[in-house]
Amino acid sequence: MPQNIVIPQHRKVYEILRSHITEGVFHEGDLLPSENELCTVHKVTRPTIRKALDRLVNEGYIVRHQGKGSIVKGVPKGVGILSLTGTTSAIGQDNLLTHIVIKPEIRNWQEAFTFPLNQREVESGCIYMERLRLVNNKPVFFDITMIPNINLPRFTSRNFENKSLFDVLRKYYQVEVKGGEQKLLSIVADERLMEYFKVGPGHPVLQLNRKIETNRPGFYIYSQVFCNTAEYALYGIF
Amino acid sequence: MPQNIVIPQHRKVYEILRSHITEGVFHEGDLLPSENELCTVHKVTRPTIRKALDRLVNEGYIVRHQGKGSIVKGVPKGVGILSLTGTTSAIGQDNLLTHIVIKPEIRNWQEAFTFPLNQREVESGCIYMERLRLVNNKPVFFDITMIPNINLPRFTSRNFENKSLFDVLRKYYQVEVKGGEQKLLSIVADERLMEYFKVGPGHPVLQLNRKIETNRPGFYIYSQVFCNTAEYALYGIF
């Protein structure tokens, strides 16, 4: 049963321009080719090009100025998914080290943090894992991830040491993050967090409960993140 | 010198539909009139209608389904600008009360929270205001807003008791929020926050520093929000 998916022209153009920005063909501040130039290059008409550019604007890759052109803004840092920043300067991913506390295992669940589950999710059970993230060898994040065990063959035997969880889901299971909701609160560290973060009693910790939507209808990823923001604040764009 | 601003048709349609959703003409799950119906009602063509609907989709007011129609999703809770949710159930805006601690006044500034300012911003000075937000008569938010004093006639004399700051900026000054960046951290309440939130020492508080982009190039709004998340967590979608 071949998928036989037809990808619209405006999406193709979007993907090409997007990859050109993320892969460094265009740099911050560069002027994109004009809309008419893009028309001739990609053999489509202006509304089609403009639809692709509209999406790039929405996602923060470019800005447009009437009379001037489309200016590359760079690769958006967050898009809702928070990344971290130091108080001094930006931190490359190189300094981020992941330690797996509990390897992915099948568990029963009744709810996912504060989010209610539907019957299908409860019956399927979940894949549970805990990770501790170190920035410059200091523990900053502790996160718990719960994924409904639905149509994810051999998931628990995969290696997550270096790969991002979302990269694995996208590459091997065609699961893509489309959006989600999150609740943020400030708490004081309990004993477990005091141990993980190596902090004393009364230390404030940021807690995130997230329900992440995917392109699979009804398939959500749940995650709970604790963050020691004493040195590194959570950073996000929107 | 009359401003003589021409508002595009697609924007007018967007504003109308948006207000109809926010003001309860359409409810969650309702089907919007079809694109062709909207064409005849607003006397424009389909591309114009579609542009308005595109924006509503992007902002999360509606979802569209090919063959079915446009379905109202409701008023987006977050869109980057976090709103709050109770631990028990959703809270209507009715229960939100705003108390103005410091009315908008002109001040000098050198930096905006952790964000650096450019020379033009420093020279212009800022409009400074402090507000305390109460949910069910309990203080939950304390926020400081700093806006560069550039081309905002009569701003300090406006009444913000009931209106949202951003509504005023959009309606009277054509300033629209386009995005921004934020830093989140968890702190313990200082004396001022202990007093405002009526909490004891060592109480954890969520702190947000935000730099908000607008459609005016180079015009940013800076805000610092403190949130007592003991009862109400910050809630956002992405």
Place this chain on the structure above:
DNA sequence: CCTTTCAACTTGTATTTACAAGTAAAATAG
């Protein structure tokens, strides 16, 4: 009565055409 087919909707994609409005650099007038 149930299933299949079809017709009448819906939104999605794409082209063509036209003009408005902002920008910047070249051409022109002083």
Place this chain on the structure above:
DNA sequence: CTATTTTACTTGTAAATACAAGTTGAAAGG
């Protein structure tokens, strides 16, 4: 040389048209 105007670009808005593709309910068939 300088200030102004013009010109040639850029993106922004809008219409008219066409067909593709998904959904739904009514009509036709068994």
